[in-house]
Amino acid sequence: MNAFEIRGGNKLSGSITPQGAKNEALQVLCAVLLTDAPVTLKNVPDIIDVNTLIELLEDMGVKVSRPVPNTVVLQADGIDPDYFNTHAFKKKSGKLRGTVMLAGPMLARFKKAYIPQPGGDKIGRRRLDTHILGFEKMGVAFDYDQENQMFSLNGTNLHGARILMEEPSVTGTANLLMAAVLAEGMTTIYNAACEPYVQQLCLMLNSMGAKITGISSNLLIVEGVKTLGGCTHTLLADMIEVGSFIGLAAMTQSELTIKNVNLESLGIIPDVFKRLGIDLSINGDDIYVPAQDHYRITKFIDGSILTVYDHPWPGFTPDLISIMLVVATQAKGTVLIHQKMFESRLFFVDKLIEMGAQIVLCDPHRAVVIGLDKQQSLRGINMVSPDIRAGVALLIAALSATGKSTIQNIHQIDRGYERIDERLNALGADIKRI
Ligand SMILES: CC(=O)N[C@H]1[C@@H](OP(=O)(O)OP(=O)(O)OC[C@H]2O[C@@H](n3ccc(=O)[nH]c3=O)[C@H](O)[C@@H]2O)O[C@H](CO)[C@@H](O)[C@@H]1O
Numbered sequence: 001m002n003a004f005e006i007r008g009g010n011k012l013s014g015s016i017t018p019q020g021a022k023n024e025a026l027q028v029l030c031a032v033l034l035t036d037a038p039v040t041l042k043n044v045p046d047i048i049d050v051n052t053l054i055e056l057l058e059d060m061g062v063k064v065s066r067p068v069p070n071t072v073v074l075q076a077d078g079i080d081p082d083y084f085n086t087h088a089f090k091k092k093s094g095k096l097r098g099t100v101m102l103a104g105p106m107l108a109r110f111k112k113a114y115i116p117q118p119g120g121d122k123i124g125r126r127r128l129d130t131h132i133l134g135f136e137k138m139g140v141a142f143d144y145d146q147e148n149q150m151f152s153l154n155g156t157n158l159h160g161a162r163i164l165m166e167e168p169s170v171t172g173t174a175n176l177l178m179a180a181v182l183a184e185g186m187t188t189i190y191n192a193a194c195e196p197y198v199q200q201l202c203l204m205l206n207s208m209g210a211k212i213t214g215i216s217s218n219l220l221i222v223e224g225v226k227t228l229g230g231c232t233h234t235l236l237a238d239m240i241e242v243g244s245f246i247g248l249a250a251m252t253q254s255e256l257t258i259k260n261v262n263l264e265s266l267g268i269i270p271d272v273f274k275r276l277g278i279d280l281s282i283n284g285d286d287i288y289v290p291a292q293d294h295y296r297i298t299k300f301i302d303g304s305i306l307t308v309y310d311h312p313w314p315g316f317t318p319d320l321i322s323i324m325l326v327v328a329t330q331a332k333g334t335v336l337i338h339q340k341m342f343e344s345r346l347f348f349v350d351k352l353i354e355m356g357a358q359i360v361l362c363d364p365h366r367a368v369v370i371g372l373d374k375q376q377s378l379r380g381i382n383m384v385s386p387d388i389r390a391g392v393a394l395l396i397a398a399l400s401a402t403g404k405s406t407i408q409n410i411h412q413i414d415r416g417y418e419r420i421d422e423r424l425n426a427l428g429a430d431i432k433r434i
């Protein structure tokens with residue numbers, strides 16, 4: 001059952017609540033290694049990447065229980081640090097990106113760590129230099145085994161340090177923070193990523209007894225403490241799901257209410273959808289998207305063609321660029337979509353072109369989309385999901401298209417979206433898992 005069969009053209013309606021955030025879950029799950037006390041995480045999404053990380057934590061000795069759906073209690077009081085140097089660890093950790101963030105807490109608590117080649121989306125080069133160079137500043141010695149693509153890290157001399165990251169890497173910031181909270185002395189992390197999920201990690205660590213200031217800025221100041229205790233932490237709504245649902249409503253001319261979106265943490269996401277002409281309104285913590293027959297892409301104030309591009313927070317997240325691109329295919333007007341961070345994330349547009357979309361792929365980073373203005377529907381085809389967000393973009397395209405589409409390799413979608421077929425079918429979609 002690794003494919004979706006979709007009959008497109010249905011208008012959807014109703015309310016949908018976003019799952020807890022995938023990328024926050026991966027950070028806060030790694031943070032449980034920082035204490036031997038129980039940590040309760042609420043609103044944890046039931047998705048492949050998160051479940052694989054939880055399994056991996058269990059494999060290394062963390063006690064795990066799930067008292068109610070989407071709540072996980074974890075206690076890292078019996079860790080086997082040598083498990084990290086095993087083939088089993090290497091194999092499982094290679095299944096997702098988030099495992100890279102086990103290194104920071106391992107260094108902090110056990111003074112050694114291993115980072116095998118992490119998995120996750122194959123969307124371009126995803127180097128780890130920001131992580132490793134930051135650890136090095138904190139006194140960590142490292143060795144890179146080219147043949148096995150494995151970093152071995154020795155944190156015997158771990159200490160606080162002044163770190164200026166060469167780019168605001170999200171997982172890099174999380175990793176350095178988690179090493180710093182238990183390192184002796186002060187650590188400053190400048191040019192830190194400051195997106196809501198990093199802020200959430202900081203708040204969680206502080207509730208465990210850490211001393212972090214500068215939260216939500218790009219200068220984090222950490223005063224190391226000796227030990228951390230347990231806590232209860234609730235994850236934010238997944239902002240990428242929120243954006244995916246806005247895009248889905250626009251493409252399928254559906255009226256949808258997206259509930260409990262944590263509006264404050266969405267940054268400019270709603271405004272960027274409005275730039276594409278999508279009418280949405282805010283009602284408390286819900287976003288209401290009316291059924292729209294047409295939406296018109298705005299221009300820049302000087303009349304030039306709109307560009308939608310990604311940028312580290314508080315800029316627009318790269319994880320919604322594929323969704324913006326698909327939504328633009330049925331808008332009125334033209335937009336340049338510029339995926340700056342990742343060089344292999346736009347190739348899925350071939351499939352959209354095959355479905356009838358008007359797109360010129362200028363180079364691996366840029367595509368010009370000339371919207372069809374709903375004059376002509378996309379047509380259903382067979383396709384393969386190359387990565388998590390392109391997969392959902394193709395799913396949205398298929399739901400708007402006439403006829404039947406098949407999407408293979410939906411494992412990619414299930415990595416990050418909880419029961420997406422069931423949840424969308426409840427709104428009127430026709431998606432079968434085959
Ligand atoms: C598990 C997890 O949380 N994954 C997210 C995390 O990945 P991850 O933490 O791996 O991504 P990074 O923030 O390290 O960087 C992503 C890519 O962008 C490049 N880069 C980054 C910053 C910058 O100013 N300029 C630049 O070009 C990097 O070289 C890298 O190729 O953050 C990415 C960027 O928001 C998201 O797409 C991923 O979904």
Ligand SMILES: C=C(OP(=O)(O)O)C(=O)O
Nearest residue numbers: 097098120121319388389
């Ligand atoms: C790129 C993503 O995930 P990962 O970093 O886990 O591959 C994503 O969530 O869009």
